[in-house]
Amino acid sequence: xxxxxxxxxxxxxxxxxxxxxxxxxxxxxxxxxxxxxxxxxxxxxxxxxxxxxxxxxxxxxxxxxxxxxxxxxxxxxxxxxxxxxxxxxxxxxxxxxxxxxxxxxxxxxxxxxxxxxxxxxxxxxxxxxxxxxxxxxxxxxxxxxxxxxxxxxxxxxxxxxxxxxxxxxxxxxxxxxxxxxxxxxxxxxxxxxxxxxxxxxxxxxxxxxxxxxxxxxxxxxxxxxxxx
Numbered sequence: 767x768x769x770x771x772x773x774x775x776x777x778x779x780x781x782x783x784x785x786x787x788x789x790x791x792x793x794x795x796x797x798x799x800x801x802x803x804x805x806x807x808x809x810x811x812x813x814x815x816x817x818x819x820x821x822x823x824x825x826x827x828x829x830x831x832x833x834x835x836x837x838x839x840x841x842x843x844x845x846x847x848x849x850x851x852x853x854x855x856x857x858x859x860x861x862x863x864x865x866x867x868x869x870x871x872x873x874x875x876x877x878x879x880x881x882x883x884x885x886x887x888x889x890x891x892x893x894x895x896x897x898x899x900x901x902x903x904x905x906x907x908x909x910x911x912x913x914x915x916x917x918x919x920x921x922x923x924x925x926x927x928x929x930x931x932x933x934x935x936x937x938x939x940x941x942x943x944x945x946x947x948x949x950x951x952x953x954x955x956x957x958x959x960x961x962x963x964x965x966x967x968x969x970x971x972x973x974x975x976x977x978x979x980x981x982x983x984x985x986x987x988x989x990x991x992x993x994x
Contacts, residue, residue: 767801769827772848774841779827780849783808784816789883789988791860792846793819794867796889796971797918798911800826803864806977811985815860820849822870822914830910834899837913839873839921846874850881858883860988864973865889866918876927884991885931886984888938889970891949892925893918928956936961936987938980940968961987 767781781801791811793804801819808817821828823845824837831837850859861882863871868890875882897919905912935957939946941964954960963983968975 767827770849770852772845772852774844774848775829776823776831776845776848777827777829778820778823778845778849780818780820781808782816782818782853783812786816786853786855788814788816789860790816790818790855790857791862792850793817794846794861794863794870795819795822795825796864797866797914798825798905798908799864802826803974807862807973807981807984810977810981818849818853818855818859820846822867824910824914830908831913832909834913834916837917839869839917840877842870842917843874843877846870847878847881860884860886862886862984863888863890865970866914869893869918869921872924873921875931875933876924879930879932882933884988885933885935886938886987887935887953888980889940889943889946889972891946892928892952893921893923894925894949894952896920896923925952925956928953929958932958934959934961934987934991936963936984938963938965938972938983940964940970940972940975941966942969943972945970963987 868887899916973980
């Protein structure tokens, strides 16, 4: 799979499958995962869509800078924008993010609304209680993932910006995900065009635990919202 060096000197590993003239789905993976977590989704959606999956900086085969200051939601969003521009993707995308990737997807939609046609937030909610970055490592075996974890817990609360999101937004969560469920009302009550789908029996990571149910949910949502 190819790697592109962005103008900011960050290398981004990505996979692009399908005809770019079809609607483009961009997939943002979860913490400590890579674009490979989306294999079931890539196989399913590549029949009707163009699929772009990528490794967030700090993960997989993308760059993992040493400095903590090189990690933030804004930088992740700029990486995605740089990747899209490199691939000459300038039409609005279907943006999908899972958990950690959902944070990037939400930030990207807030910052670059003209680039997003439809938003899907899977197992992901705003950070209502941002914490300071800690010196206690949770992922000491991998400094890049550790820096992304610290970014995740300290990310700003984007709840006040939700009302500015005009894109149809599908929210997916597992019925047993006690980390996400209590905060779902923040999304459903503040987004303009939300749709909520709870997948029964699932915990955190619904796309992998119930790929058939997850794929059907997203597919049906996209069919409801014309992408012409």
